[in-house]
Amino acid sequence: MTDRRNVLWIMCDQLRFDYLGCAGHPSLKTPNIDRLAARGVRFTNAYVQSPICGPSRMSFYTGRYVHSHGATWNAIPLPAGEPTLGDHLRAEGVRSVLVGKTHMKADLDGMMRLGIDPETEIGVRIAECGFEPYERDDGLHPDGPYDPDPRYDDYLREHGFDGENPWEQWANSAEDEDGRILSGWLLSHADKPARVDEPHSETAYMTDRAMDFIREAKADARPWCLHLSYIKPHWPYIVPAPYHDMYGPDDVLPPVRSEEERRDPHPVYASYMTERFSRAFSRDEVRERVIPAYMGLISQIDDHLGRLMDFLEAEGLLETTLIVFTSDHGDYLGDHWLGEKELFHTPSVKIPLIIADPDPKADATRGSVSDALVEAIDLAPTFLEYFAGKTKPNVLEGASLMPHLRGDTVSEWRGYVISECDYAMRRARTDLERPVARSRMFMICDGRWKYVYAEGLRPMLFDLESDPQEFTDLGADPAHEDERARLKDALFAWSRRVHNRITITDEQIAAKAGGELRGGILIGYWDEDEVEEARRDQKPGAPL
Incomplete structure (x- = not known):
């Protein structure tokens, strides 16, 4: 190991924990992700702090529960001033760089109140979850609520995929034999190939951009944490050839659901069953059309991760880079009579998590599986410890996973996980x-x-x-x-825990106790003799 360490943090959007070869899926092929698992630790009980894109990601990026940061739904801004992973790593001299999706909505009102221009360097950091946005792209071009910089649209046009909205018309649409464009939003078209050529698809493009950054970063002496955040296999469920027909109805697992669930469900659950996406995925013909495309999107990601790993090896970075593979939440895919995510059944709230630590101290755990209860907020303190930063338990509510990665004895660990x-x-x-x-x-x-x-x-x-x-x-x-x-x-x-006292540590509070007497503030004393007696008897740090 050299002094310069890096982190490659790969996140897929809406990838289920059990849709990987190494997780036991009987027909899905993910050899490169499996190879990463063989180099690291695969955690089987990793949970998100919310099974909804925005709040889940804000917990990943802050190391804090939704109850603490307050961004409870998509497009609800993370408050300006909320500390982020980027802030913590920047203090250690580490660049935090984004390629892909964050689902961040900037708190422009808060920034205006504080007199911060969103166009300045500090303003950009606050608006981008603390990341340096090398390539911010949430998809849903061009009029989504997150105002992404649509460079991918420009890229498509430069390569001949022209149109008012090439993201939708090419990357996320199909075409019939008469040349009519078929929207990838519609589930009936999930079995057709996307119009875009695979090397120009979103997954390929984001992988290329990640490698562009890594090449450029070689000239910079600073270590980096690169967050490569893929937009897929999130809907629209459409995938370019040759992945569109890699899987078929025979590869679709039976839905995990029962009639008993529909007899007297919890009122919230009952309402979710009536949502359009749930009614759609409760139909077998929808599952047989969509799930093969979902699996194709995963295999496409796997192939590009293989390309990325080969690139890291050729650049001599595999031995100095901590690699993390995870997802922001799962996907029901018809299980429990539901579509999408949001509730707390296992397919929705549990995520894949693989961490490959290059340090020789982790050799004993390579290829192992851990059933420890893990939360998404654990990644931020893990990264901070990897870069030798000081722990911040008053701010970061997760726990570093380093002991699990290096086979250390973990005498105390959480007894439960929380999601909202x-x-x-x-x-x-x-x-x-x-x-x-x-x-x-x-x-x-x-x-x-x-x-x-x-x-x-x-x-x-x-x-x-x-x-x-x-x-x-x-x-x-x-x-x-x-x-x-x-x-x-x-x-x-x-x-009832203290979630929001982040400006001072418990140790600092303990050290300040009794400070009134030491500072000459004499509250409640009768005379000089009583003050002198108190000063003689007071122990350092003890309250009055």
Whole structure:
């Protein structure tokens, strides 16, 4: 190992934890991701802090729970001034660079209040989750709510894929035999190849841009953390040839769902079943059309990751670069009669997580699998420790995964994971006539029991040991009242923790205790003798 270390942090959008070869999928081929797992540790119990794109990513980027940073839904800004991973790493001399998607919505009102110009270097950092935006691209061109810089559109036009919106008309549309454009938004077209040639697709383009940055960074003495954030396999579910027909209906796994789930579901769950995307993915013909495309998108990502790994090896960077592969949340794909994500079933809230540490200290764990309860917020303190930065427990709420990567004895580790869902933007709020401020749900899972607290509604409870498919909701079962009470107490204890005191550490507070007397501020004393006695008796750091 040299003194200069780097981090390559790869994130896919909407990739399920179990749609990888190394995770046991029977027909999906991901040899390059599997090869990465053989070089590192694959975590099987990694959970996001919210199964929704925006708040999940804001937790990744801050190392803080949604309850703490407040960006509870897509396009809700991360408050200006919220510390980010980029801020922490910059203090260690590390460049934090973005290629791809963040789903960040800038807090322009907050920046204006503080007198910060969004066009300045500091303004850009705040507007981009602390990243240096080498290539910011959230997809959904050109009029999405995140105002991406549509360089990919310009790139497509430069390569002959012209049009008002080449992202949609070429990269995310198909074409029939008469030359008619078929929108990739429509699920019926998922089995057709995208109009764009594969080398010019989003996945290929973002991989190229990541390699462009790495080449340029060789001339810079600073270490870097590159966040390569792929837009796929997120919808639109359409993929260029030859990946569009790599898989077929025979490769589609049966849906994990039961009729029992529809008999008396939790009210929020019942409403989500009626959403258009859920009704669509409850149809077998939709799943058989879409899931092969979803799998093709994953295999395409895998191939380009193989290209990227070969590039790193040729550049001599594999031995100095910590490589992380993960996702921002999963995808129901029809499981539990649902589409999309957002609720707390395993296909939605659990994510793939593979970390390959190049340090020889990690040799003993290479190719291993860890079932430790891991949260998305653990990556920020892991990166900080990798770059030899100081821990910041008053700010970063996750825990470094370095002990798990290097085979160290972990005497104390968390006993549960937390995730949050704000459904105020969904029909569940209006169906149930809930106020916006009380359209929230919280999940706590200790590895066996998964408890969901829904404000103003009954809870949900699943026993993942006897019911791993989460078919039987025990939230109203009198026989499980003790488990519900135990987990509710743990959830409420978590919620009462100090989440927002980030400007001072506990150690600093302890050191300041008793400072009034030491500073000559004499509160409540009767006379000089009492003051002198207190000074003689006071221990350093002890309160009065």
